Amino acid sequence: MLIKQSDLRAVLMNKLCGEGSLIRVPKGAEYSAEDATNVLLHAATSSSDSIEAAVQDLQAMHPISRIPCADTVHTYMKESDIGEMLSFFRKMNSEFIDMVNISDSPQDIAMDFHNVQYYGDKNTKGVVGIQPKNGTPWGYSYLTADLVGDCKLTLDIVNLTALNKNYGTLIEGVINRIDQLGIAIEKILMDREFFNLASIVTLDAANINYVMPAKLNKRINKILRDFEMAEGMVPGVIKYKFRDESSPEFCLVIVPNKNYDPVRREGKDNKKFFVFATNIKFDLVQEFTKKIPKEYRKRWNIETGYRMKKVFKIRTCSKSFTVRSLFFTLQCIMHNCLNVLKQVVSITAYTLKSAICEGIRDCLHIGSDLIRNQSIAGLYNRVKRYNEDRELRSRQHLGLV
Numbered sequence: 001m002l003i004k005q006s007d008l009r010a011v012l013m014n015k016l017c018g019e020g021s022l023i024r025v026p027k028g029a030e031y032s033a034e035d036a037t038n039v040l041l042h043a044a045t046s047s048s049d050s051i052e053a054a055v056q057d058l059q060a061m062h063p064i065s066r067i068p069c070a071d072t073v074h075t076y077m078k079e080s081d082i083g084e085m086l087s088f089f090r091k092m093n094s095e096f097i098d099m100v101n102i103s104d105s106p107q108d109i110a111m112d113f114h115n116v117q118y119y120g121d122k123n124t125k126g127v128v129g130i131q132p133k134n135g136t137p138w139g140y141s142y143l144t145a146d147l148v149g150d151c152k153l154t155l156d157i158v159n160l161t162a163l164n165k166n167y168g169t170l171i172e173g174v175i176n177r178i179d180q181l182g183i184a185i186e187k188i189l190m191d192r193e194f195f196n197l198a199s200i201v202t203l204d205a206a207n208i209n210y211v212m213p214a215k216l217n218k219r220i221n222k223i224l225r226d227f228e229m230a231e232g233m234v235p236g237v238i239k240y241k242f243r244d245e246s247s248p249e250f251c252l253v254i255v256p257n258k259n260y261d262p263v264r265r266e267g268k269d270n271k272k273f274f275v276f277a278t279n280i281k282f283d284l285v286q287e288f289t290k291k292i293p294k295e296y297r298k299r300w301n302i303e304t305g306y307r308m309k310k311v312f313k314i315r316t317c318s319k320s321f322t323v324r325s326l327f328f329t330l331q332c333i334m335h336n337c338l339n340v341l342k343q344v345v346s347i348t349a350y351t352l353k354s355a356i357c358e359g360i361r362d363c364l365h366i367g368s369d370l371i372r373n374q375s376i377a378g379l380y381n382r383v384k385r386y387n388e389d390r391e392l393r394s395r396q397h398l399g400l401v
Contacts, residue, residue, distance in 0.1 A: 012337065016033075021037075022085060024076070024079045024081065038058070038067070039068065040077075045357050052070040062361070062364040074320075077323045081322075085329055097181055097182065102183065104184075109189070111143070111146075111194070114142045115133070116328065117130070117135075119138075126161055126324065141159075143157070145178060147183075152302070167196060167198040168199070187210060188210045195213065200250065209278070211278045212277050213275065214275040220275065234256065235253075235285070239251060251277070251278050251280075252277060254275055255274045311350070
């Protein structure tokens with residue numbers, strides 16, 4: 001079944017410009033949400049990967065079409081509300097989850113901070129301290145929660161604005177919103193940054209299983225030295241809790257590093273042991289110490305997801321936190337659309353980008369009133385039925401039915 005380029009553009013426009021659209025266009029504005037979103041999508045899917053370049057590109061190709069200038073698009077984006085934007089994203093996810101028929105069984109979730117470096121004034125709204133990278137300790141930070149099963153979706157985004165992260169509040173909010181999507185959590189795979197009292201207390205109170213690397217503080221380093229002296233370089237499990245009285249007890253899973261080089265200096269790139277913190281119940285130590293690293297490797301899938309999101313990145317010099325949050329939200333929307341479509345058709349990020357670009361050009365050339373009648377769910381179900389019919393005919397031809 002051939003999916004038309006105009007279909008992909010139309011279903012995205014229907015969603016992005018429909019009820020509760022991504023961009024809030026002021027009343028009486030000269031241009032529509034569709035006009036502005038055409039520019040936004042062209043910037044996200046073409047080599048003209050900024051609003052300014054996208055406008056120039058589209059105006060050069062279609063000088064008589066309704067294409068707003070870059071300043072107008074930025075004005076519309078700044079009118080948007082971040083809360084409404086994230087609410088729109090979560091509503092869209094709810095529809096995606098219904099479409100792909102995610103199993104009713106509990107799902108594994110990966111939770112992580114996604115940082116975008118910023119090189120301007122550190123006092124700019126929305127800029128927070130981040131892990132130093134590429135010459136700056138400042139940037140924009142977002143907490144994301146990703147489904148790591150067969151259909152990889154970013155389920156939630158939280159834009160961070162406080163200088164100090166309230167880990168407990170952040171985790172509790174994400175857990176509640178995932179629950180509202182109708183997804184039960186099997187366990188959360190977390191970054192080392194979450195190894196702190198507030199995170200552990202919140203996860204324990206919510207009765208959520210977790211796996212995360214432990215930070216090697218003085219106490220844990222002593223535990224490792226004592227363990228090695230008593231047992232040697234073997235796997236093990238040790239009960240642990242923070243010094244604070246409110247800390248629940250959990251396990252440190254000790255896994256020897258097979259690539260440890262005793263000749264080299266021990267350090268970040270040459271550790272004797274990998275140590276994971278978890279509250280998952282277990283029976284046999286030997287099996288458990290094999291299971292935990294294997295489970296945590298599922299989290300590596302989101303690294304691929306990060307790279308895919310960057311494929312849809314829009315470059316900007318804007319200081320507006322709203323604009324930058326909108327761009328990041330659009331990256332996640334495109335990432336989710338791609339992974340939903342992958343459930344029914346063989347498609348890559350670059351194929352999707354190319355199809356959307358061509359769809360925008362066709363729309364500007366011949367005009368389009370089709371977006372009200374197009375939906376992602378409709379396209380998804382149409383292709384799904386086509387695939388099911390093809391499989392049935394193949395089975396009938398082979399005498400299997």
